[in-house]
Every structure is written in structure tokens, then in C-alpha cells.
Amino acid sequence: MTPLWLRLWHWTMAMLFTVLVVTGVVLTYSTSTFALMNYALADTLHQVLGIAFSVLFVVFLLVSGLTGYWRRYQRLWKGLLSRIVKFGGYVINGVPVKGNGGGETPPRIELSRGLLILVQHFLSIFSIAVLSPLLAITGLVLLFPEYAPETIAGLGGVWPFAIAHYWVGFLGALFLLFHAYIATIAGFRRMIKGR
Amino acid sequence: MQPLLSGRRARVSYSSGNLAGRALARCSAVSFGCVLRLAAFAMVMLAAALMPGGQAEAAGQADFMKRMRCLACHVGESQHRLDGKEHISKSSTIDMPQFENADHGKMLCADCHSKGFTNFPHRNMKTETCMDCHPRKEAKDAEADKDYEFERINREFEATVHFTEYQHAKERCCGTAVGKVAAEAGAGAAANRKMRETGANQRFTCEHCHEPHYFKATAHIKDPKLILKNDNGPCLHCHMDGSSVALKDPAKPNLLAAHAYLPYADMHLKGTRCIDCHTSVTPTVAHDLPKGMKADQGCNTCHSIDSIVVRRLYRYVDNASATQAGFHNAALMKDGYVMGANRQRWTDIAAYLLLSMGLVLVVAHGGWRVFARKRK
Numbered sequence A: 001m002t003p004l005w006l007r008l009w010h011w012t013m014a015m016l017f018t019v020l021v022v023t024g025v026v027l028t029y030s031t032s033t034f035a036l037m038n039y040a041l042a043d044t045l046h047q048v049l050g051i052a053f054s055v056l057f058v059v060f061l062l063v064s065g066l067t068g069y070w071r072r073y074q075r076l077w078k079g080l081l082s083r084i085v086k087f088g089g090y091v092i093n094g095v096p097v098k099g100n101g102g103g104e105t106p107p108r109i110e111l112s113r114g115l116l117i118l119v120q121h122f123l124s125i126f127s128i129a130v131l132s133p134l135l136a137i138t139g140l141v142l143l144f145p146e147y148a149p150e151t152i153a154g155l156g157g158v159w160p161f162a163i164a165h166y167w168v169g170f171l172g173a174l175f176l177l178f179h180a181y182i183a184t185i186a187g188f189r190r191m192i193k194g195r
Numbered sequence B: 001m002q003p004l005l006s007g008r009r010a011r012v013s014y015s016s017g018n019l020a021g022r023a024l025a026r027c028s029a030v031s032f033g034c035v036l037r038l039a040a041f042a043m044v045m046l047a048a049a050l051m052p053g054g055q056a057e058a059a060g061q062a063d064f065m066k067r068m069r070c071l072a073c074h075v076g077e078s079q080h081r082l083d084g085k086e087h088i089s090k091s092s093t094i095d096m097p098q099f100e101n102a103d104h105g106k107m108l109c110a111d112c113h114s115k116g117f118t119n120f121p122h123r124n125m126k127t128e129t130c131m132d133c134h135p136r137k138e139a140k141d142a143e144a145d146k147d148y149e150f151e152r153i154n155r156e157f158e159a160t161v162h163f164t165e166y167q168h169a170k171e172r173c174c175g176t177a178v179g180k181v182a183a184e185a186g187a188g189a190a191a192n193r194k195m196r197e198t199g200a201n202q203r204f205t206c207e208h209c210h211e212p213h214y215f216k217a218t219a220h221i222k223d224p225k226l227i228l229k230n231d232n233g234p235c236l237h238c239h240m241d242g243s244s245v246a247l248k249d250p251a252k253p254n255l256l257a258a259h260a261y262l263p264y265a266d267m268h269l270k271g272t273r274c275i276d277c278h279t280s281v282t283p284t285v286a287h288d289l290p291k292g293m294k295a296d297q298g299c300n301t302c303h304s305i306d307s308i309v310v311r312r313l314y315r316y317v318d319n320a321s322a323t324q325a326g327f328h329n330a331a332l333m334k335d336g337y338v339m340g341a342n343r344q345r346w347t348d349i350a351a352y353l354l355l356s357m358g359l360v361l362v363v364a365h366g367g368w369r370v371f372a373r374k375r376k
């Protein structure tokens, strides 16, 4: 059973994240005469939603910590990488007959579905353990550039943070691509109805 | 260039001229003041005559003598200030080292103060204004002036609030302009006084911002930081917080508040010129002033890979748009990171590649799924 708070949190985050990626692209990849959307609006949205994102991330930590929901990720994480490797091997080489008890091996498409579900678990954990905190931290530095060092390596001091934020944001965009794609296979139902 | 006055002697004569000038400025017309002035002038002429002529060329000497006539009264720490006090700016003194360092520094006073200034008290004066000489006609000068399109600048300027509103705002005027209205004022000392008073009726002119004695074109300043200071000076003189010239918008308590809608308003105010937003961004030297929020011409005019800042404030930096260590427009980054303008080439390429690979994976996998389902 997936609790309601988590589902609400998840879809809010999904929306925020999508808009943050789009506005992040506008902030970086505009020309003097063309921007995908009004640049000022993109900037405001990015700042406001970025703060909302950071707050919601802390909310997630608190609630999952208090309710004990975090143990789910602990369970999912156990042996996750070795299982991914094992399942990957099955998809490529087929399931060893011995392990299958002599019965029919499952079709390759089922195996790859199993693999993708494991990858999805990995991505989910990655998103909350690595991506979200890094996005919030690098984003908050950019939000208060006046506290960044005056210069770093002879250049205006904000650049390392901007590059870091860009890369974490970019990984976030890649995460979103795979996470949302795998969702079309692994099923939305649990994240909507709760089971 | 060869300095007009140099060494100790120069300083002495500056200060004596200055003293005499200041004292006399307050006396009205002829009488005792005039005698003193002439005495001061004679002293300076004597000093000049005694100066060793070795280095100075004959022509330089002649110019020197011509200027001396004026400088006897008008040399000294600049009083050419726009501080809104009545009369004061008409008794102006000129800071010679600064004048000589400026773009008009080789000119003679009489080149611009062309009529009525040779005798004291000055009568029926006429001072040339910027547009009387610019755009210049002679071959080399004409070439130098071409880029600026003075006619267009003048047209743009005359459509701005500075020009259209200012002449009615008597109490606000600092009266320093050397506009035509004053130059045509009547004769004599009385007229002289009247001229000062009608200073308040003068129009806002080029000279309000481009102080002709000290003006230096950005092309000759080059360094963006100095250009920034130089170009914001005239604007801030009237518009800064607490300016004695009450021109700031009373609805907004200060500059920062007026720009509060900008993200990081303080950094924008510190790092850019007022005119970078408050004139149309497309031409290089625009003089229109889009009113109010129209100054906002889209953040991405600067926050972009082809940032216009490179073509304006950083125009005289060699290769301002060049890429260094992968950073585009690297020259900007020396003064501060500009989002959107300082993209990183290698980072960009890596991101494009990774994203394309990701998309290919997803599309290939999706295609395979559809294909496999159909076969079933």
C-alpha cells in the first residue's frame, strides 16, 4: 500500500521537477532575440518552484522518517545493484535452465520488464538520496550569490556553483526521462490508486 | 600631448588664477574686480613669458598664450558642478589636468566659447553646442564621427523626457547648459545676470550628460569598469538616492526600490550601466529612453549566448565574445558570472551527447516494445 501523502508528494514533485527542467533550459539556452518562454517569467518560476521543491524535499525526509516509510527504500536497496546485474544477464543470455527448475524460461519481454522495475527502484532511491538534495543545495547557493566568494580562479565567484547546478539539473532531466519512460512499463496504478 | 602648465609654477598659477576667479565671480561686472582680474592676468602672462621655451614648440606657445587669457580667471579645481545652486556654475573654473586628458583637451577655449568672451566683462556671448561641430566634416574626423550617427542621436534625444519635460521644470534645473537660449540673451552686465537666471529656463542639452570640458568617449576609455563608472555618473548625479537635484521619482524612495522587481537588483545596479537597459538595446549608441517599464527589453538580451552586453559595455574589450577554457564570452566572467551568456562549451557538448543517447535508448526500447507486441 502506497500512502496517500506519498502519492500527493510524488505528483507535486513530478510537476515541479518538469517545470524546473523546462525553465532551467530557458535560463541557459536562450539567444538575445529568442527564448522558449518569457525569460523573466522563467526566472521567477524557477526561483519560486525551486524553493517549493527544496521545502517539499525536507517535508519528505521528515514524514518518511516519522512514519517509518523510509524503511521501504532500505529494503529496496538491499542487493539492488547485484540483482540488476543478474537480471541484465538473464535478459541478454537467457535464464540458466538449472535455476528455472527445468520449466519453461519466461519470455524475454517479461525479463526485461523485471529488469526495468529494478532500474526504476534504483532511480527512485537515487532521486531522493542524491539528486534532490544536491539540486536544492546548489540551487540555494545560486539563490544567494552575494555569499559566494568574490572570485574563484580569477573569475566571478558564482561559476563553480552554476556549473554544479547545471550538471545536477541535467542529471535530473535524464532521471526524469528514464523514470517517466519506465513508468509507462512498470505501471502508474500504484502511484495513483495506492495499490 | 604637451601639458600646458607643468611643475610647481603651474600649481602656483592655477591657484592664484583660481582665487582671483572665485573672488571675482561674486562681484558684479566692472569696478575693483576688473582691476584685480587684469592684475592677475598680467601676472600670469609675465610668468608665462619667463617660462623656459626650450621644450615648447612655437605653435604650442601660441595656443598656450591664447588659453592663458581665459585660464587667468577660469583655472582651478572644477567648479563646473551641477549642484543646482543658482549662479554658481556660471563662474566655472576648469580643472586643467582633467581637461587636457579629455577628448576636447587639445582645443582652445575660444573654439567653443566663440563670441563675446575675449574681453571682460563678457558680452553677447555665444558658445558652440555639440551639434554645431558634430558630426565633423573633415575626412578623418568625419570617419570617427560616422559610427555615432549624431543626427539620429539628436532626434532620439529630443524625443526623450529629458528634452520634452525638462524645460518647464524651472526649480529643478541646474542651469549649466550652454544652450542657445542663453547665448542669445541681451548685452551688458544686467543681461549677464539675466542670462544666469534664465539658465533655469534652458533646455536639457547634450552637455548635461556629456560635460564638454571633461568628456571622454567610451572608445577612449575602453575598460568596462571605468566606462561603467563614467557613464553612470551623469545619470546618478540627478537620480541617485538623496540627490540634491530633486529629480528622483518621489513615488519610489530609492533606486534599489525602483528596481526591486529585478532579481538581484543590487548586483544589476552595480554591474551594468543605466543606459544598458534604459536605451534601446539594438543600436550600439542609442539615446532614446523607453519610459518606465519599457526599459525592460527582455532579460535574454543580456542573458544569452549572443549577449548584447558584449556589443555595448564590453565593446572595446578585445575579443570579448571569445571562448576561454570552454567558457563563452569569457571576458564578462572576469567581472561576474552572467547566466545564459557564460555557457560552458564542453559541458554543453557532453550534455547534448548524453541526452541524445538517453533519447535513443528510450525510443529504441519503445519501438521494440511496440514491435514485439504486434508480433505476439
Ligand code: HEM
Pocket: A017, A018, A020, A021, A023, A024, A025, A027, A028, A043, A046, A047, A049, A050, A051, A053, A054, A135, A136, A137, A138, A139, A140, A142, A143, A162, A163, A165, A166, A168, A169, A170, A172, A173, B263, B339, B340
Ligand atoms: C529539476 C530541477 C532543476 C533543474 C533542471 C535546474 C536547472 C537549472 C539551470 C539549467 C539553471 C541555469 C544555470 C546557469 O546557466 O547558470 C538553473 C539556475 C538556477 N536554479 Fe535551478 N534547476 C533545478 C532545480 C532547482 C532548485 C530545486 C532550486 C532552488 C532551490 C534551483 C534554483 C536555481 C537558481 C536560484 C538558479 C539561478 C537562477 C537565477 O539566478 O535567477 N533550481 N537551474
Ligand code: HEM
Pocket: A002, A006, A010, A013, A014, A015, A017, A018, A072, A120, A121, A124, A125, A127, A128, A132, A176, A179, A180, A183, A184, A186, A187, A188, A189, A190, A191
Ligand atoms: C513525469 C514525471 C514522473 C512520473 C510519470 C513518475 C512516475 C512514477 C511511477 C509510475 C512510480 C511508481 C514506480 C513503481 O511502481 O515502483 C514512481 C515512483 C517514484 N517516483 Fe516518480 N514519477 C515522476 C517524477 C518523479 C520525480 C520528479 C521524483 C523525485 C523527485 C520521483 C520520485 C519517485 C519515487 C521516490 C518513487 C518511489 C515511490 C515509492 O514507491 O515509495 N518521481 N514514479
